[in-house]
Amino acid sequence: MSNVSPEQLLAQLNWRYAVKKFDPSRTIPDSTWTALEESLVLTPSSYGLQPWKFFVVENPALRKELLPHSWGQEQIVDASHLVVFAVKTNVSAADAERLTSWSTKVRELPDGALDGYKKMMVGSLARTSPADIDVWMSRQVFIALGNFLTACALLGVDACPMEGFVPAKYDELLELTAKGYASRVVATAGYRHAEDKNATLKKVRFPHAEMIERIV
Amino acid sequence: MSNVSPEQLLAQLNWRYAVKKFDPSRTIPDSTWTALEESLVLTPSSYGLQPWKFFVVENPALRKELLPHSWGQEQIVDASHLVVFAVKTNVSAADAERLTSWSTKVRELPDGALDGYKKMMVGSLARTSPADIDVWMSRQVFIALGNFLTACALLGVDACPMEGFVPAKYDELLELTAKGYASRVVATAGYRHAEDKNATLKKVRFPHAEMIERIV
Numbered sequence: 034m035s036n037v038s039p040e041q042l043l044a045q046l047n048w049r050y051a052v053k054k055f056d057p058s059r060t061i062p063d064s065t066w067t068a069l070e071e072s073l074v075l076t077p078s079s080y081g082l083q084p085w086k087f088f089v090v091e092n093p094a095l096r097k098e099l100l101p102h103s104w105g106q107e108q109i110v111d112a113s114h115l116v117v118f119a120v121k122t123n124v125s126a127a128d129a130e131r132l133t134s135w136s137t138k139v140r141e142l143p144d145g146a147l148d149g150y151k152k153m154m155v156g157s158l159a160r161t162s163p164a165d166i167d168v169w170m171s172r173q174v175f176i177a178l179g180n181f182l183t184a185c186a187l188l189g190v191d192a193c194p195m196e197g198f199v200p201a202k203y204d205e206l207l208e209l210t211a212k213g214y215a216s217r218v219v220a221t222a223g224y225r226h227a228e229d230k231n232a233t234l235k236k237v238r239f240p241h242a243e244m245i246e247r248i249v
Numbered sequence: 250m251s252n253v254s255p256e257q258l259l260a261q262l263n264w265r266y267a268v269k270k271f272d273p274s275r276t277i278p279d280s281t282w283t284a285l286e287e288s289l290v291l292t293p294s295s296y297g298l299q300p301w302k303f304f305v306v307e308n309p310a311l312r313k314e315l316l317p318h319s320w321g322q323e324q325i326v327d328a329s330h331l332v333v334f335a336v337k338t339n340v341s342a343a344d345a346e347r348l349t350s351w352s353t354k355v356r357e358l359p360d361g362a363l364d365g366y367k368k369m370m371v372g373s374l375a376r377t378s379p380a381d382i383d384v385w386m387s388r389q390v391f392i393a394l395g396n397f398l399t400a401c402a403l404l405g406v407d408a409c410p411m412e413g414f415v416p417a418k419y420d421e422l423l424e425l426t427a428k429g430y431a432s433r434v435v436a437t438a439g440y441r442h443a444e445d446k447n448a449t450l451k452k453v454r455f456p457h458a459e460m461i462e463r464i465v
Contacts, residue, residue: 034264035257036405039284046291046400048250068255074460075262075452077398079412083455089463136453168384169412172391172434176410179395182293184262187403189252194392196295196385207464218388236291237352239299244290247305248423 037187049186050236052193052221054229055111061223065188066114069222072184073116076177080154082132084124084170085177086214088117088207095206102202103219108193113223117203118178119214120171123163129154174217185222195219253403265402266452268409268437270445271327277439281404282330285438288400289332292393296370298348300340300386301393302430304333304423311422318418319435324409329439333419334394335430336387339379345370390433401438411435 061069073087090096096110103109121128132154133147158166178194185192196218203209203216225232238244277285289303306312312326319325337344348370349363374382394410401408412434419425419432441448454460 034260034405037253037257037261037403039281039404041251041253042400042403043284043287043291044250045253046288049293051293065255068259070457070461071259072262072399074454074457075259076395077265077267077410081453083460085460087461089461091463091465095464132453135455139453140451168387171384172388175388175391176395176398179292179392179397180399181395182392183288183396183399183403184258187253187258187399188255189250194293235356237297237348237355238290239351241286241290244299244301245286245303245305247307248311249307 045186045189046183047236049182049192050231050234052108052112052191052223052225052229053231054226055108055113055191055221055223056226057111059113059224061113061190065190068188069181069184069190073177073181076180078173078176079169080132081136082124082128082154082170082173084121084128085174086119086121086212087177088119088209090115090117090207098206099198099203102199102206103195104197106195106197108195108221111223112193112221114221116181116220116222117207117209117216118174118218118220119209119216120167120174122167122213122215124166124170125158126155129158171217178218178220181220190222191225192220192222195221261402261405262399263452265398265408266447266450268324268328268407268439268441268445269447270442271324271329271407271437271439272442273327275329275440277329277406281406284404285397285400285406289393289397292396294389294392295385296348296373297352298340298344298370298386298389300337300344301390302335302337302428303393304335304425306331306333306423314422315414315419318415318422319411320413322411322413324411324437327439328409328437330437332397332436332438333423333425333432334390334434334436335425335432336383336390338383338429338431340382340386341374342371345374387433394434394436397436406438407441408436408438411437
């Protein structure tokens with residue numbers, strides 16, 4: 034490992050902004066995109082459950098179809114990449130079993146070594162209503178979004194997180210429901226257009242002292 | 250700006266893990282911590298509303314008091330820093346007004362220049378039930394968590410995200426309710442203990458092909 038300096042981190046985070054207009058002629062190089070996908074996979078989650086799937090929509094006709102269900106925001110068609118962040122629906126004891134059996138294999142543990150862990154997860158899920166499980170798991174998807182946006186900024190890739198879309202339409206057009214997932218948020222990634230006026234707007238954040246409180 | 254390479258990004262993300270045991274003798278240097286706080290402030294959010302506050306609990310006695318309400322997880326007292334990620338409760342038209350009047354000032358715009366934007370936000374909030382506004386805003390807090398964990402990893406700071414705590418107890422002991430906030434997730438940050446066995450465990454992620462699907 035080789036750390037980034039605080040100055041470099043902040044320079045990259047200050048460089049990023051929610052891109053309004055992407056340059057449709059520019060594509061994220063494969064090696065960079067592969068790292069961004071890997072970053073998504075490396076996102077931490079509650080219990081390590083990874084209750085998500087990231088759909089990368091490459092089909093241009095499909096992206097065009099999504100446009101009217103995205104408040105007409107052109108980033109959907111112009112950006113190099115479009116990722117739909119989806120939560121796994123109906124997370125249950127089977128997911129706890131899937132995780133512990135996979136962990137047992139990856140870590141080369143004896144069978145049953147993670148039974149206590151599995152039991153704890155199953156108990157947690159059993160005590161939680163389906164609606165609250167969805168709330169809980171959907172929040173994990175937003176950890177992935179935060180990780181992704183910061184990873185993009187670090188690599189010098191522009192992005193725009195988008196909650197302005199019709200999830201039910203996305204789920205239908207991308208066949209997510211049938212696959213057991215539900216769209217929660219979207220991110221477009223690529224490169225800012227030279228004419229994107231938002232690029233030069235001053236970043237608006239409330240004063241530090243209103244956002245951070247030290248309890249001493 | 251100066252980009253990080255894909256290799257460096259992935260090296261840092263692979264280096265991170267959910268720390269089980271922190272070295273209580275090590276403190277994050279001020280310059281590093283300041284950058285992490287600034288990273289939190291720079292987190293993007295829906296409409297730019299920043300519906301959150303990050304409480305950094307420095308009082309050791311208070312951290313000890315939180316321990317039994319954190320499933321007894323020692324990271325709460327051993328880590329260099331403890332951050333409670335809280336959502337603003339009762340987000341309403343007043344928050345849209347607060348954002349647009351602050352933006353108008355920061356960007357030196359004429360009065361009323363952001364009235365259309367404000368109207369759109371107020372309309373969105375008016376169409377959403379209080380419970381759904383909480384769901385929506387709470388998700389933003391998890392973008393901040395994702396950003397924070399990645400920022401820590403980049404700076405070589407260890408961290409542990411924690412959902413295993415009793416929010417109502419945190420809200421009471423930290424007086425968050427009275428301040429108009431509600432705790433949603435916790436992160437501890439510092440440096441791994443030499444004896445933390447979790448540091449050497451193989452990272453468990455489901456296969457890339459099960460987490461990412463390209464729709465072509």
